[in-house]
Amino acid sequence: MSKGLKIVPREKAFYFFTSIGNYTGASALSLKEFMEKINEVNVKSLEFHLGRGDFEKWVSDVLQDTELAGDIRRLQKLNLSGEALRNQLFLTVSRRLKRLAV
Amino acid sequence: MRLQIPLKVKNNVAILDATDVRILQALQKNARQTYTVIGRQLGTAHSTVYDRIKKMEQHGIVKRYTALLDPEKTGVRNVMAMITVYTDPKVTEKVAQKLSEAVEALEVYTSLSEELQIMAKIVADTQESLHEFIANFVAPMPGVLRVRTSIVTKKFKEEQLSMLDLGKVNIYKRSI
Numbered sequence: 001m002s003k004g005l006k007i008v009p010r011e012k013a014f015y016f017f018t019s020i021g022n023y024t025g026a027s028a029l030s031l032k033e034f035m036e037k038i039n040e041v042n043v044k045s046l047e048f049h050l051g052r053g054d055f056e057k058w059v060s061d062v063l064q065d066t067e068l069a070g071d072i073r074r075l076q077k078l079n080l081s082g083e084a085l086r087n088q089l090f091l092t093v094s095r096r097l098k099r100l101a102v
Numbered sequence: 103m104r105l106q107i108p109l110k111v112k113n114n115v116a117i118l119d120a121t122d123v124r125i126l127q128a129l130q131k132n133a134r135q136t137y138t139v140i141g142r143q144l145g146t147a148h149s150t151v152y153d154r155i156k157k158m159e160q161h162g163i164v165k166r167y168t169a170l171l172d173p174e175k176t177g178v179r180n181v182m183a184m185i186t187v188y189t190d191p192k193v194t195e196k197v198a199q200k201l202s203e204a205v206e207a208l209e210v211y212t213s214l215s216e217e218l219q220i221m222a223k224i225v226a227d228t229q230e231s232l233h234e235f236i237a238n239f240v241a242p243m244p245g246v247l248r249v250r251t252s253i254v255t256k257k258f259k260e261e262q263l264s265m266l267d268l269g270k271v272n273i274y275k276r277s278i
Contacts, residue, residue: 010242010244011238011242015241015242019251020229020232021233021249021253022250023236025188027241
């Protein structure tokens with residue numbers, strides 16, 4: 001199965017938090033769902049996880065997509081915040097999904 | 103043979119007399135006091151104190167004897183947090199039960215205010231391990247809708263409700 005279509009078990013899903021221990025209720029079981037949630041969650045959650053390297057770690061360890069993990073790591077270095085971060089992260093993930101679908 | 107004092111039970115709840123309550127008050131002040139010392143305070147024979155304490159232990163009124171530690175003086179650094187877990191009402195009991203099994207959870211309660219929720223006191227070594235516990239154990243439980251966490255920064259009071267306090271509660275009720 002393509003990495004883009006891989007669905008992980010519930011215990012390996014990505015859970016979106018806005019700060020330490022504050023779970024938003026949003027989670028993603030696949031890269032496609034992850035992309036959709038990027039557009040929906042509070043932008044604070046994106047800032048929180050990107051700053052901690054959580055996205056990169058989940059994509060690398062759970063989805064085993066080192067290429068996308070590298071793209072996210074480079075995005076982290078741009079120090080984006082707010083909607084600019086949301087847009088760039090969405091773009092990065094959606095581009096990767098398109099490549100995987102080919 | 104010593105005369106056993108039966109404990110009266112009504113609707114599965116033990117009925118304590120004044121002597122039982124005074125013995126419990128003495129134990130809550132200092133559980134290491136001897137039966138003789140407690141008996142002397144109450145003007146009762148130490149054998150009576152012994153019998154009544156054993157009875158209350160057998161009935162689970164006295165659950166256990168423990169040491170009240172001051173974490174700051176032990177030098178053990180940890181993080182304490184109060185969490186509120188919002189769940190699908192159909193699984194609240196199940197989530198609360200599962201949460202109760204975790205060593206990180208010191209206290210777990212359910213509450214119905216505006217919506218059914220679980221409240222718990224959690225301890226962890228660090229803020230990161232607290233986050234990992236919530237992210238890897240609490241959030242993945244089926245039916246968990248969201249979690250609100252407040253990290254404790256300073257403790258002003260921590261006591262267990264005692265027989266002495268129950269008396270105070272009644273006084274407050276009367277004065278309202």
